[in-house]
Amino acid sequence: AAGVIQSPRHLIKEKRETATLKCYPIPRHDTVYWYQQGPGQDPQFLISFYEKMQSDKGSIPDRFSAQQFSDYHSELNMSSLELGDSALYFCASSSGQQGRNSPLHFGNGTRLTVT
Amino acid sequence: ILNVEQSPQSLHVQEGDSTNFTCSFPSSNFYALHWYRWETAKSPEALFVMTLNGDEKKKGRISATLNTKEGYSYLYIKGSQPEDSATYLCASANSGYALNFGKGTSLLVTP
Numbered sequence: 001a002a003g004v005i006q007s008p009r010h011l012i013k014e015k016r017e018t019a020t021l022k023c024y025p026i027p028r029h030d031t032v033y034w035y036q037q038g039p040g041q042d043p044q045f046l047i048s049f050y051e052k053m054q055s056d057k058g059s060i061p062d063r064f065s066a067q068q069f070s071d072y073h074s075e076l077n078m079s080s081l082e083l084g085d086s087a088l089y090f091c092a093s094s095s096g097q098q099g100r101n102s103p104l105h106f107g108n109g110t111r112l113t114v115t
Numbered sequence: 116i117l118n119v120e121q122s123p124q125s126l127h128v129q130e131g132d133s134t135n136f137t138c139s140f141p142s143s144n145f146y147a148l149h150w151y152r153w154e155t156a157k158s159p160e161a162l163f164v165m166t167l168n169g170d171e172k173k174k175g176r177i178s179a180t181l182n183t184k185e186g187y188s189y190l191y192i193k194g195s196q197p198e199d200s201a202t203y204l205c206a207s208a209n210s211g212y213a214l215n216f217g218k219g220t221s222l223l224v225t226p
Contacts, residue, residue, distance in 0.1 A: 004158075033213065033214075035216075041218075042204075042216050042218040042219065043204075043216045044216075045213040045214070045215065048213055056213045058213055090158065100146050100208035100214070101146070101147045101208075103161030103164050104159075104161065106158035106160075107158055108157070108158045
C-alpha cells in the first residue's frame with residue numbers, strides 16, 4: 001500500500017540558507033501535519049492543513065512557511081536556517097473527514113542538519 | 116500548553132514478561148487518544164485511536180484502556196517478545212486539529 005512519502009531523506013544546509021521539505025500524503029488523504037523532533041526531544045507540532053487550507057498552527061517559527069497544494073502534497077519552506085533547526089521533520093497524513101479520530105500515517109522523515 | 120506525560124521513560128523486561136505503561140493527558144476538551152509504536156529507523160505506526168471513556172482496544176498481545184474523566188490511558192503488552200522493543204508514543208487530541216505527543220516510553224525486551 002502507498003505510504004506517506006517525504007523528500008529528501010537527508011538534507012545538509014549551512015546557517016542562513018533556505019531549505020524546502022516535501023510531503024506526499026497517502027492517496028485520498030486530505031489532511032497533512034508537520035512535526036519537528038529535535039535530538040532527544042518529543043515530536044513538536046508545527047502546522048497542519050486540511051483541504052489546502054491551514055487548519056492549525058503550533059510552534060512554527062516565523063522563518064518557516066508551509067502550504068498544501070491542489071494535489072494535496074505539502075511543502076515546508078525554511079529560511080534563515082539556524083543551528084537549532086537541525087532535527088528530524090516528520091510529515092503525517094490522515095483523512096480529514098474523520099477528524100482527529102483518524103490515525104496519522106507518518107512518512108519516514110527528513111533529517112535536516114544545519115552546519 | 117497541553118502536556119501529555121508518559122511513564123516510565125524507559126523499561127527493560129525479559130522475554131515473556133507482561134508489562135504496562137501510562138499516558139496522562141489533559142481531560143478538558145478531549146477528543147481522542149492515540150497510541151503509536153516507533154521502531155528505530157522507522158516512522159511511527161498507529162496502534163490505537165480511542166475516544167470514549169472506558170474504551171478498551173486490543174491488537175494481538177497489545178491492549179489499551181482509556182479513562183477520559185481522569186485523563187489517563189494504559190498500554191499493556193502480554194508476554195513481551197524482542198520484536199516488541201520500540202518506543203511507544205501516546206498523543207491526545209484536545210482543542211484544534213493537532214495531536215500533542217508525549218515523550219514516549221522506550222521498551223527493551225531481551226531474550
